[in-house]
Amino acid sequence: MKKAFITLFAFLLLYQNSFAQNSGNNSIKILTQKKGVSIRGMAVPNTNTIWASGSKGSIALSVNGGTNFEWMQVQGYETRDFRSIHAWNEKEAIIVAVAAPAIILKTKDGGKSWYKVYENADTLMFLDAIHFKNASNGLVVGDPISNSIFLLSTNDKGEHWNEVPSNYFKTPLEKGEAFFASSGSNIAQLSKDDFLVSGGLRSRLWINGEAMDIPIIQGGKSTGANSMAISTNGNNIMIVGGDFMKDTSRLQNAVGLKLSKRKSTWVVEKFIGHPNGYRSGVDYLTNSILIACGTTGVDISKNKGKSWELISNESFHVVRKQPNTKAIFLAGTGGRIGYYIIP
Numbered sequence: 001m002k003k004a005f006i007t008l009f010a011f012l013l014l015y016q017n018s019f020a021q022n023s024g025n026n027s028i029k030i031l032t033q034k035k036g037v038s039i040r041g042m043a044v045p046n047t048n049t050i051w052a053s054g055s056k057g058s059i060a061l062s063v064n065g066g067t068n069f070e071w072m073q074v075q076g077y078e079t080r081d082f083r084s085i086h087a088w089n090e091k092e093a094i095i096v097a098v099a100a101p102a103i104i105l106k107t108k109d110g111g112k113s114w115y116k117v118y119e120n121a122d123t124l125m126f127l128d129a130i131h132f133k134n135a136s137n138g139l140v141v142g143d144p145i146s147n148s149i150f151l152l153s154t155n156d157k158g159e160h161w162n163e164v165p166s167n168y169f170k171t172p173l174e175k176g177e178a179f180f181a182s183s184g185s186n187i188a189q190l191s192k193d194d195f196l197v198s199g200g201l202r203s204r205l206w207i208n209g210e211a212m213d214i215p216i217i218q219g220g221k222s223t224g225a226n227s228m229a230i231s232t233n234g235n236n237i238m239i240v241g242g243d244f245m246k247d248t249s250r251l252q253n254a255v256g257l258k259l260s261k262r263k264s265t266w267v268v269e270k271f272i273g274h275p276n277g278y279r280s281g282v283d284y285l286t287n288s289i290l291i292a293c294g295t296t297g298v299d300i301s302k303n304k305g306k307s308w309e310l311i312s313n314e315s316f317h318v319v320r321k322q323p324n325t326k327a328i329f330l331a332g333t334g335g336r337i338g339y340y341i342i343p
Contacts, residue, residue, distance in 0.1 A: 027311045027340060028298065032069040034058060034335025041095065041184045042331050043087035044320045052331050053082035053095050059111050063090045065322075066329065066339055072111050077103070084130045084184030086138065086158075094158045096140055098181050100125045104140065106158055118152065118161040125150070128181040132158075133189035139164075141187050141196055143178045149196070149206075171211035176201025176221070182244075183281035183318040185227040190234055197239055199224025205239065205257070207266065215268065216241055217252035225255070226280045231287045231304075235259045237266065238305050240292050242278035247295045250274040254292070256305040273307040275299040281318040283328065285342060291328050293319045298330065300342070311340070 039060070041053035050069075052060040057074040059082070074080070080097040082105075087093035091110050094117070097103040102125035104118035124145055132138035136157050142150035151164040178200045179186050188195045196206040197214075203224030204211040216239065217223045226241040235258060242253030256269035277296035284290055290301040292308070293316040299308040316332035326342040 028314060028330065028338040029340070030336055030338050031062075031066045032060065032071075032335065032337050034060070034071055037335035038081075038317070038333050039331035039335055039337065040081075040083040040182060040317045041085035042318045042320045042329060042337075043085045043093065044322055044329055045087045045089055047322060047324055049087065049090045050322075050329055050337070051085055051087040051093050052337055053085040054331075054335070055081045057082065058335065059095070060335070060337060061090070061111055063110075066337070069337065070111075071335075074105065074111075074114050077105070077114075083181045084128070084140075086130050086132050088135065088157070092157075094130065096127045096130045096184075098126055098128070102127050102142065104130075104158070104161065117158055126181070128179040129184045129187045131185075131187045131189055133191065139187060139189065139194060141179055144173055147173055149173060169206075169209040171206070171209070173198075174202040177204070180224070180226045180241075180280075182226045185229065185281055185283075185318065186225065188228050188230050188237075190230065195228060195230075195237070197225035197228045197241075199226060199241060203241070205237075205255075205266075212266070214239060214255045214257075215252060216255050217243055217249075220245070222246075226278075227282045227292075229283045229290070231284045233287050236284075236287070236304060238282050238284070238290055238292075240275060240279040240282040240294075242294070244278050244280070244295065247278035249278065250276060253277070253279060254305060254308075269305070272305050273301065275301075275308045276310045281316070281330075283319050283321050285321050285326055285328065289326070289342060291319050291321075291330075291340070293317070293330055293332075298340070314338070 039054035050062040057078040082095040084096040102120040105114040126143040140152040148166040152161040203218040222245040237257040239255040256272040279292040279294035282292040297313040316330040
């Protein structure tokens with residue numbers, strides 16, 4: 001009996017330790033925190049470099065793979081919310097502030113100093129996200145102005161920006177259709193294609209200026225697509241969102257699309273699962289593995305989005321892959337930046 005009890009105790013202890021290591025709350029390692037700061041912008045240009053941007057003019061930078069972070073405030077912009085960032089390396093990065101006046105700033109010295117590359121004083125301005133398809137060519141999307149999507153482009157690494165003519169968009173906007181600045185990831189690009197996902201009363205996928213209907217929840221001001229990612233081989237797109245006012249709902253909060261090689265068009269996947277609640281960020285780690293995050297937790301899919309497993313119930317706004325690894329960085333409220341390695 002005593003031997004059996006010891007064996008049972010050892011088994012239970014082993015199970016408890018295993019559960020602690022694999023439970024959702026312990027699976028993500030928090031690397032740094034900053035009280036009172038909300039992070040929604042993140043860029044991971046290489047294995048060693050991690051940039052994050054957010055409220056109160058806050059910037060975080062690690063040059064050693066997340067072991068240490070340096071926190072900075074952009075001088076003169078301490079009240080601004082930089083919800084989107086792109087970085088080329090540990091020295092060069094560009095940040096986008098939401099609300100008016102619209103501001104885009106760039107650094108070439110690791111955030112020690114920033115200079116203005118774009119400003120627009122229109123009181124209706126609200127820039128949402130930035131994306132570069134290569135070292136020189138990028139886009140910034142903003143909320144509609146005069147019932148037209150506001151889109152900026154650059155071909156010189158963000159030194160100069162020009163407004164894309166409204167006639168680029170062949171499909172008219174619908175009432176209540178706009179864009180969410182929730183994770184700086186409602187825009188993506190391939191070599192020849194530009195993608196946007198709108199949200200609100202109407203939520204659609206925009207491909208080279210033309211809108212495509214997608215089966216995601218919509219019809220309310222807080223509903224629709226928030227984030228999108230393209231697989232590493234360029235053959236699949238994952239879109240996530242939901243209703244951030246009902247963030248535990250799994251109703252129509254994810255859409256997967258695949259490239260039809262025969263017709264060279266994007267078609268909706270027939271069998272897509274749903275993450276465990278509203279999700280504001282998503283990224284591919286491989287062609288099959290995805291991570292999605294939101295206010296109610298973090299999910300992983302290992303089958304292109306057909307099913308999702310909750311790995312943490314912690315709140316994060318944005319997720320970015322660490323290049324050349326099976327690991328991701330996440331960021332959210334309280335200036336929390338986390339790290340997760342796929343088992």
